[in-house]
Amino acid sequence: MRKSALLTGLLLGALFTIPLIAIQFLGDQWFGAPFGPYDVFDWLARVLPGDIIVRSIEAMVELIDRFDLGETSQAASQLKKLSALGMFFGGGAVVGTALSVVLRRLNVRLTGYAQVLPGLLAGLAVGMPLVLISRDVNFSATTSPTVSAAWLLGTTLVWGAVLSWSYYRLFPQPAVAPDTAATTASAPATEPAAGPQVYAEQINRREFLVRVGGAAATFTVVGAGVGKLLQERDERQYLKRIRRNRAAAEMMPKDLPNQDDPLEPAPGTRPEYTPLEDHYRIDISLRPPEIDENEYELRIEGLVETPLRLSIDELRENYEPMDQFITLACISNPVGGSLTSTILWTGVSLRDVLADAGLQPSATHIKIMSADRFFETVALDLINEDPRVMLTYDWDGQPLLYRHGFPLRIYIPDLYGMKQPKWIESIEVIDHDEDGYWVERGWDKVARMKAxxxxxxxxxxxxxxxxxxxxxxxxxxxxxxxxxxxxxxxxxxxxxxxxxxxxxxxxxxxxxxxxxxxxxxxxxxxxxxxxxxxxxxxxxxxxxxxxxxxxxxxxxxxxxxx
The missing domain is CATH 2.60.40.650 (Immunoglobulin-like)
Incomplete structure (x- = not known):
């Protein structure tokens, strides 16, 4: 019977975690609620030891390359999302198994509505960590913290309640048969009651599993199906926005500076100028932050004479714009890989912006903080020696898209993308050097691009x-x-x-x-x-x-x- 409880719990946990994922996905796509599987994955990516993260990245890139799974950044994003779903599904199955085994071993006997109580406790044990994790790593949810917490707790509590209720349907409580009740009552207390046990509710387990499986499948199809339709709608709107911005842009690279060069690329060579929608992107989160431009201000603080708060409009209007055609590459790009792209960047000189803040004599570095909790440190000597270091607000002649770092990202010549934060929120001027996000996880501190x-x-x-x-x-x-x-x-x-x-x-x-x-x-x-x-x-x-x-x-x- 113990083995039966274990297998049943595993089945129930797996069966009901699938619709839980689908419903949370629907909430994410419909009204911007947090999505538990992605949040757990992002949290693990931040807390696991660096060598585990490094090996995972290398294995993923090798898998994509070996099986030709497509453009590396897009394929990696899909693999990470599948991994997140798989881990969450596995965790749900484990919780279902543990709940079933505990109830069976303790022989907890409950009737009526009380039968959902153990499941509610299990749902609470899952939901509370989800709430805390989401608050720490979710930067894309548009719901308020209260609504986000209520959504995560509500869905996991219902999930747990259904788990517990289903357990008691499959393992009904034993009761004493009516024809032996009197005998039992008159027998001495020291003598065990005789007579067969019967179940308070007889049920065909196979029939029950078919019914609940059908219900779970219905919720899964509706949640995942509608969520997918909403996701595809958002993707179409994203591409339309690119085309609309491109048509309205004042500065567009219609005529490339080398258009008169007589040498034509070999047919089939990658585009010399990467379309914006095809530019690679590698992030530390499965979903990029979405920042409200109307509320955004770049904070420049620390060892400065005049702390600054600058909106994007102020950066555009108060500083001379600079345009650069730039090839960026990811340090995880294998030889011959696709994690490299070329596009027109527009922004302002970081050196000029820092000059307006007034650097104190002890200042030696800046620490850049991003909305996704990414951070990097840059030496002031590098910034002062290279006027090409810039704060970028436009790509391809149009405002940065949120997927690529809106509203602000940095460009530092000659360095891999791991040294160039996106979604920049603040710049702190400091008097010492610090390791950046990826350096803390074992990657090279200099990260100079190799030929x-x-x-x-x-x-x-x-x-x-x-x-x-x-x-x-x-x-x-x-x-x-x-x-x-x-x-x-x-x-x-x-x-x-x-x-x-x-x-x-x-x-x-x-x-x-x-x-x-x-x-x-x-x-x-x-x-x-x-x-x-x-x-x-x-x-x-x-x-x-x-x-x-x-x-x-x-x-x-x-x-x-x-």
Whole structure:
């Protein structure tokens, strides 16, 4: 019977956690309530040891790359969401099992409405931590803290009550049979009552499970289905907003600065300028913060003569705007990966803003705090030496979207994205250095971009005829070395010699370079490799290294049957 209780509890926990997830998802999409599975996942990502997080990131990127699951940032986001749902589902199944085993072992006998009490206690034990976790890590819920807490507690209490009620339906309370009641009453107290036990309620377990399973499935389909429709509606509105802002933008990169360069990219090379909707994004939370622009102020405080409170409009109106075409890359990007993009950034010089605050003599660093609790420290020497360091409020000629850091993010040339906070709320001027969010978790403190080059395509379907009548296949891709420039790209086919490729003029000194090599076609299976040289003659690191702790390195290769 103990084994039966364990399996039944596991089944009930799993069965009712699925609609719990679906209903909370519906609340999230419908009126902005917290979503427990995502909040628990985000909380774990913050409290688990750094080496566990690092191994998880590396395993996820390797999985995406090995099975070609799509663009890395989007695939990683989906995998993290699936992991969050899986963990929450597993936790619900465990709670259901524990409740069933405890009730069976203690032989708790309850009748009527009292049968839901153990489940309410279990729901409370789950709901209260959810409330505290959500308050700590949820930055996207639009409901008030009171409503959010009531939503989480309400859904988990109902879930627990249904668990307990279902347990008592499957394990009815034993009662004494009527024909033995008198005998029992007249028997000496020291003698055990004789006669068979009967159940207060006889029920077919299979029939009951079918019924509750059908009800759970109905709630799941309705909750998940309607929630998904609302999610898809929001996604369509998001893309419409991009198109609408693009059409209304005053400053748009319609004509790229290198449009007159005669070298055309090899057909199939990634776009030289990344569409805003395709720009990669990696966040520490499953859902980005949504900040009200009307209430937003950038706080600049600490070791300054004049603390500042600046709205986005004040940043736009009081400082000279600066535009830069920039290639940004994630430190978790493997060699040849897709966690890198190029777009037009617009903002103001951070050096100018800090000058208005007036730095005290003891100031050496700034600490940047973000709405998602991300933080990073930047040396004032770096800011003073490089006027390109800027507070950015526009991408692609339009205000930052909330998914990409609205209302404000920073750009620091030559550094990976892990050093560049988004959703910036405050800048504190301090007199010492501190480790940033990812540095605390084991990643490199400097995080300087490594030179890298990638073979995007061997355009065999669009071959051309050379001057001597030979068939030429365009091999192409990108090369990037942060803000240090690219002076040379070399290509090798199979075990042949390294041959210099042609370079297209870059969009700016801080973007990637498009390269092309027209290869004399030979049928068969071929491997194309590429390497690059930085602007000062420094060669790309050819030794293979993974992304942790300071970024990947190695030669990228593309093998094709032609």
């Amino acid at each position: 890298t080059s990638v073979v995007d395509v061997a355009a065999v379907d669009e071959s051309v005829v050379g001057e001597e009548g030979e068939t030429l296949v365009a091999i192409g891709g990108i090369a990037h070395a942060g803000a240090r420039g690219i002076s040379r790209v070399e290509v090798r086919v199979d075990d042949g010699d390294w041959v210099e490729a042609q370079l297209r003029e870059p969009l700016s000194e801080t973007t990637w370079v498009i390269w092309r090599y027209d290869w004399p076609f030979e049928s068969g299976r071929h491997t194309f490799a590429v390497r690059c040289v930085e602007g000062d003659g420094t060669r790309q690191i050819e030794d293979t290294q993974g992304t942790f702790p300071d970024g990947a390195s190695g030669i990228h290769r593309l093998t094709r049957e032609l």
